[in-house]
Amino acid sequence: MLDQIHHELQSLKDNHLFRTRKLLSGRLGPNLSFNHQNYLSFSSNDYLGLSQNQSIQDALIEGIHLSGNGMGASHLISGHHEFHEAFENAFSEAIRFERALLFSSGYMANMGVISALVGKDDTIFSDKLNHASLNDASILSRAIHKRYRHHDLQHLEDLLQTSKSKVKLIVTDAVFSMDGDLANIPDLLRLCEMYDAYLYIDDAHGFGVLGKNGKGTLQYFYDQEKIKEPYSPRIIYMATLGKAAGIHGAVVASSNNLIEYFIQKSKQYIYTTAMPAFMAYGLKESLNQILKADQIRAHLNNLITQFRANVKFQKIALGSSLTAIQPLIVGSEINALRLNQWLMEKGIYVPAIRPPTVPHGTSRLRISFSALHQNKDVMTLMKNILAFESQSDAH
Numbered sequence: 001m002l003d004q005i006h007h008e009l010q011s012l013k014d015n016h017l018f019r020t021r022k023l024l025s026g027r028l029g030p031n032l033s034f035n036h037q038n039y040l041s042f043s044s045n046d047y048l049g050l051s052q053n054q055s056i057q058d059a060l061i062e063g064i065h066l067s068g069n070g071m072g073a074s075h076l077i078s079g080h081h082e083f084h085e086a087f088e089n090a091f092s093e094a095i096r097f098e099r100a101l102l103f104s105s106g107y108m109a110n111m112g113v114i115s116a117l118v119g120k121d122d123t124i125f126s127d128k129l130n131h132a133s134l135n136d137a138s139i140l141s142r143a144i145h146k147r148y149r150h151h152d153l154q155h156l157e158d159l160l161q162t163s164k165s166k167v168k169l170i171v172t173d174a175v176f177s178m179d180g181d182l183a184n185i186p187d188l189l190r191l192c193e194m195y196d197a198y199l200y201i202d203d204a205h206g207f208g209v210l211g212k213n214g215k216g217t218l219q220y221f222y223d224q225e226k227i228k229e230p231y232s233p234r235i236i237y238m239a240t241l242g243k244a245a246g247i248h249g250a251v252v253a254s255s256n257n258l259i260e261y262f263i264q265k266s267k268q269y270i271y272t273t274a275m276p277a278f279m280a281y282g283l284k285e286s287l288n289q290i291l292k293a294d295q296i297r298a299h300l301n302n303l304i305t306q307f308r309a310n311v312k313f314q315k316i317a318l319g320s321s322l323t324a325i326q327p328l329i330v331g332s333e334i335n336a337l338r339l340n341q342w343l344m345e346k347g348i349y350v351p352a353i354r355p356p357t358v359p360h361g362t363s364r365l366r367i368s369f370s371a372l373h374q375n376k377d378v379m380t381l382m383k384n385i386l387a388f389e390s391q392s393d394a395h
């Protein structure tokens with residue numbers, strides 16, 4: 001085994017797929033300090049800058065004073081605190097679902113809910129570019145797993161038509177994590193109605209950012225009158241809380257009965273120590289901040305518009321995203337690393353994303369904007385990417 005692992009590590013290095021951790025120090029924000037250097041960073045999912053928000057920090061500290069450091073038990077033993085309950089109630093009320101349930105992370109929520117919902121003989125239909133945690137959840141569930149081409153709803157419909165399973169679950173990122181584009185939720189819902197299927201929506205990158213009051217992707221489509229109401233008994237909605245919400249964890253919202261079922265059946269909910277209550281207390285303040293962050297969202301949208309309006313690349317393909325995730329698709333792993341390195345030398349950090357996170361031949365730099373960025377930061381980034389293009393033309 002050790003020999004094999006040694007060879008695999010070497011092969012990752014030989015193929016430009018080896019990854020390294022950056023050792024951060026100090027506070028986070030648009031400027032990061034790692035490996036003792038400062039970088040202007042476009043790498044975080046802290047879209048609203050709430051990871052640095054003072055009133056959330058005060059709430060977290062107050063929460064510690066009120067409830068202590070950790071829970072010491074799972075929710076069903078003695079770890080369910082009124083702060084968890086208060087957040088769940090506030091969340092479900094805000095996004096107008098019947099009930100909500102906190103999980104320790106988005107990864108755990110995806111695994112826990114999907115594997116509780118479906119099993120052998122059921123079928124999961126998932127977009128090819130779904131997040132890895134959704135694919136792992138499908139494997140764990142032991143359901144039949146059908147993957148449809150990215151956004152190809154005709155392909156999905158063909159698969160639904162030929163499926164013999166009684167229970168059918170369509171699973172999708174709402175905002176695709178490496179591309180920033182949106183799933184066509186209204187049409188997915190229509191297919192659910194037609195084929196008696198259910199829809200699991202992972203809104204890790206939409207909650208806090210999209211829709212009126214940042215209520216997420218369902219609200220966004222509701223605002224545009226493309227869905228009748230955000231809540232539907234066919235939807236299981238998941239939002240992560242370590243991205244725009246600025247802390248950690250995840251929350252799943254659905255009908256009363258489904259949430260009760262997850263409490264009874266989801267192993268990733270039952271067999272793990274509850275999230276510290278102080279975090280739930282901080283998350284409630286984070287939810288308050290999100291709901292009133294219209295100015296912050298306007299600034300974020302302004303940065304995105306500024307970027308998209310001004311960049312005209314020769315060789316690099318800019319994805320069609322209108323969200324805070326803007327992929328610069330360069331193709332090969334080595335080219336992604338070259339651009340990443342070039343920017344690092346100029347004091348800018350944009351992570352290079354390579355297979356298996358993205359398909360072969362689509363390696364990219366994943367720019368993510370945060371409301372903590374200023375317009376001049378966007379200018380600096382653009383200027384340096386354009387300089388990279390012109391120097392690589394010269395060679």
Ligand SMILES: Cc1ncc(COP(=O)(O)O)c(C=O)c1O
Nearest residue numbers: 105106107131173177202204240
């Ligand atoms: C689409 C998507 N789903 C789920 C997750 C996992 O969430 P968490 O980081 O809370 O585990 C992520 C990223 O981390 C993600 O991008």
